[in-house]
Amino acid sequence: MARKLATLDPQRLDNQICFAVYSAAHAFNRVYKPLLDRLGLTYPQYLVMLVLWERDDVPVKEIGEKLFLDSGTLTPLLKRLEAAHLVKRTRSSEDERQVLIALTAQGHALKEKARSVPQSILAASDCSVSELVAMKDEIVALRDRLNAVIGE
Amino acid sequence: MARKLATLDPQRLDNQICFAVYSAAHAFNRVYKPLLDRLGLTYPQYLVMLVLWERDDVPVKEIGEKLFLDSGTLTPLLKRLEAAHLVKRTRSSEDERQVLIALTAQGHALKEKARSVPQSILAASDCSVSELVAMKDEIVALRDRLNAVIGE
DNA sequence: TCACATTTAATTGTTCGCAATTGAATGTCC
DNA sequence: GGACATTCAATTGCGAACAATTAAATGTGA
Numbered sequence: 629m630a631r632k633l634a635t636l637d638p639q640r641l642d643n644q645i646c647f648a649v650y651s652a653a654h655a656f657n658r659v660y661k662p663l664l665d666r667l668g669l670t671y672p673q674y675l676v677m678l679v680l681w682e683r684d685d686v687p688v689k690e691i692g693e694k695l696f697l698d699s700g701t702l703t704p705l706l707k708r709l710e711a712a713h714l715v716k717r718t719r720s721s722e723d724e725r726q727v728l729i730a731l732t733a734q735g736h737a738l739k740e741k742a743r744s745v746p747q748s749i750l751a752a753s754d755c756s757v758s759e760l761v762a763m764k765d766e767i768v769a770l771r772d773r774l775n776a777v778i779g780e
Numbered sequence: 781m782a783r784k785l786a787t788l789d790p791q792r793l794d795n796q797i798c799f800a801v802y803s804a805a806h807a808f809n810r811v812y813k814p815l816l817d818r819l820g821l822t823y824p825q826y827l828v829m830l831v832l833w834e835r836d837d838v839p840v841k842e843i844g845e846k847l848f849l850d851s852g853t854l855t856p857l858l859k860r861l862e863a864a865h866l867v868k869r870t871r872s873s874e875d876e877r878q879v880l881i882a883l884t885a886q887g888h889a890l891k892e893k894a895r896s897v898p899q900s901i902l903a904a905s906d907c908s909v910s911e912l913v914a915m916k917d918e919i920v921a922l923r924d925r926l927n928a929v930i931g932e
Numbered sequence: 933t934c935a936c937a938t939t940t941a942a943t944t945g946t947t948c949g950c951a952a953t954t955g956a957a958t959g960t961c962c
Numbered sequence: 963g964g965a966c967a968t969t970c971a972a973t974t975g976c977g978a979a980c981a982a983t984t985a986a987a988t989g990t991g992a
Binding site for chain 2: 675
Binding site: 654657658661688689698699700702703704723724725726727 | 939940941942943944949950951
């Protein structure tokens with residue numbers, strides 16, 4: 629009976645979906661670490677590179693919208709990517725408020741070296757692609773509902 | 781056709797479960813922020829309090845195992861909780877290597893003030909309890925498979 | 933045109949998160 | 963008992979993450 633109550637107590641760590649998400653994010657990060665070390669990237673830096681590999685010459689603001697990050701996080705991160713010769717940062721001539729991020733040749737080339745990363749993650753997940761896609765869609769839907777509440 | 785290929789490209793941001801988890805964790809954090817501000821806690825500090833509300837007088841190591849955090853993260857965090865008069869840190873007399881974390885009266889009292897937090901999160905999730913429990917179980921299972929790979 | 937608001941990055945300060953190292957306490961094996 | 967390894971917390975250094983503020987460029991309305 630006490631056991632049954634415990635499984636329903638919303639104040640218990642094990643019953644909280646947010647802790648599940650929080651701890652899963654850290655677990656992913658630990659799996660990524662050795663893979664990304666070889667590329668000289670951290671996970672957030674890898675996310676920025678994914679954005680740029682899809683579309684180059686993008687303002688900081690747009691990267692922020694895609695990754696849900698602000699300039700306080702991105703500015704120093706992008707400076708590190710620039711120091712690593714993976715991107716260039718230039719003021720837009722049309723709108724001088726914007727800083728455009730463009731890949732260097734090295735930045736483009738890194739895409740090939742990074743090609744094997746997703747399948748390594750898939751293998752570590754030990755799960756079928758279709759199951760992962762279903763989970764991903766559910767988590768994205770939850771995230772979007774949470775973000776909708778924040779905007780209120 | 782191009783669209784169909786894009787939805788399968790494993791190197792696309794939108795196709796990555798890890799980004800879904802990463803961004804969902806941040807979304808949860810933003811929803812928690814105003815709720816926890818009233819308690820004077822950050823989200824990781826709240827997690828530590830959840831552990832202590834379940835069982836008091838716990839060594840740092842055990843908190844770390846439950847939250848998947850190490851002493852490099854916990855030591856300064858626990859010092860902040862001590863500075864806020866929510867916990868006491870004392871060396872174990874049986875094993876002087878261990879530091880035991882115990883709740884103060886204020887720390888115990890905070891549990892009542894925090895009681896409404898989970899239901900606020902539930903409301904923000906805009907989702908049934910049973911759906912959330914199912915998702916939580918899936919995510920925990922994924923996390924545990926990832927952590928199993930790390931230990932290899 | 934000029935005052936005012938908005939947008940965009942950058943900056944500052946605080947808190948996580950982790951790798952790597954240190955130092956003290958405890959265990960183990962001969 | 964004594965050399966050695968192991969365990970545990972603390973420390974150092976670096977890279978996020980975000981709130982709050984600043985400063986410059988752009989947009990808007992009288």
